[in-house]
Amino acid sequence: MKLSIVTTLYYSAPYIQEFYQRVCRAASSITDDYEIIFVNDGSPDSSLELARQIIAADPRVLVVDLSRNFGHHKAIMTGLAYASGDLVFLVDVDLEEPPELLIEFFETMQQTEADVVYGVQSRRDGSWFRRISGKIYYSLYNWLSQVQVPHDTLIARLMTRRYVQRLIEHREHLFAIDGLWEITGFYQVPVAVDKHYKGSTTYSLAKRVALAVSGITAFSNKPLIYIAYLGIIMTIPSGLLIIYLLFQYLLGITDVDGWTSLIVSVWFLGGLIIFLMGIIAVYLSVIFIEVKGRPYTIVRDIYRHLPDKPISQQTAHDSITHP
Numbered sequence: 001m002k003l004s005i006v007t008t009l010y011y012s013a014p015y016i017q018e019f020y021q022r023v024c025r026a027a028s029s030i031t032d033d034y035e036i037i038f039v040n041d042g043s044p045d046s047s048l049e050l051a052r053q054i055i056a057a058d059p060r061v062l063v064v065d066l067s068r069n070f071g072h073h074k075a076i077m078t079g080l081a082y083a084s085g086d087l088v089f090l091v092d093v094d095l096e097e098p099p100e101l102l103i104e105f106f107e108t109m110q111q112t113e114a115d116v117v118y119g120v121q122s123r124r125d126g127s128w129f130r131r132i133s134g135k136i137y138y139s140l141y142n143w144l145s146q147v148q149v150p151h152d153t154l155i156a157r158l159m160t161r162r163y164v165q166r167l168i169e170h171r172e173h174l175f176a177i178d179g180l181w182e183i184t185g186f187y188q189v190p191v192a193v194d195k196h197y198k199g200s201t202t203y204s205l206a207k208r209v210a211l212a213v214s215g216i217t218a219f220s221n222k223p224l225i226y227i228a229y230l231g232i233i234m235t236i237p238s239g240l241l242i243i244y245l246l247f248q249y250l251l252g253i254t255d256v257d258g259w260t261s262l263i264v265s266v267w268f269l270g271g272l273i274i275f276l277m278g279i280i281a282v283y284l285s286v287i288f289i290e291v292k293g294r295p296y297t298i299v300r301d302i303y304r305h306l307p308d309k310p311i312s313q314q315t316a317h318d319s320i321t322h323p
Helices: 016-030 047-057 072-082 099-111 128-144 163-165 177-184 205-221 222-250 259-290
Strands: 001-007 035-042 059-066 087-090 116-121 153-160 186-192 299-303
Touching: 001 016, 001 047, 001 059, 001 072, 016 035, 016 099, 035 047, 035 072, 047 059, 047 299, 059 072, 072 087, 072 177, 072 299, 087 099, 087 163, 099 116, 099 153, 099 186, 099 259, 116 177, 153 163, 153 177, 153 186, 163 177
Parallel strands: 001 035, 001 087, 035 059, 116 186
Antiparallel strands: 059 299, 087 153, 116 153
């Protein structure tokens, strides 16, 4: 049995060496036939250099160097495309998710015969804003999306080869990877995990909002349907009110006046229309991006162990683009 371990690099220099040592120990307890795939997602620090240094001493290590920063989830999908193992272990390099989870996930997979064993946070650490925004994100996502995702899922997961092959067939450019995990199907088993929060993250608020928008628009047309429902809800009462006011005016019961109410109504309806047009515009932008058919990552170089060459030349020039 061959095992592939996939992780991504972005401002990851402080963690690479310890991650490598710990994940090797965990993998060795399961099999001697394993590979480690580092995907450098355009990291501006020394992550690439440190990963290349590991290659010189370990032929089981492969480094996929992307031409720029394409984003965490796209880098993950690229790394999974290079994995060749019968089992594939995906985990972040920053040690918030212990590499030793591999052993626990493997035992669970053996017991349950699942295609995927994934981690779920037993408790959510971080600031109150981080915790509350996380709950709001998952609640809103599952309310609007046609794909229901478990709350507080982790990147860490052990997957079978057949599941990974089906997963990487997805070709969306804008997506949330937890939605892809669920929509791919197969038998998936959660495991409660204590995640160690290191106190900082490269996911800014803007990135989180963009990820939420991408996830909802990629897996649901409910916002567009709700626009139609809202139009009906507003049109019918408004029409009835117009008929009522016209009836009172014709019978001379009351005069129809009130500039303040008129201006407020215009502003309210104008803002609502612009907001609804904005939702439609988001979906149009998704279509605009998807129909171009551009690769969502571009591989600049692939580094692997070449015993006859020094580390400065440990490059296999078979760079490819990933669709």
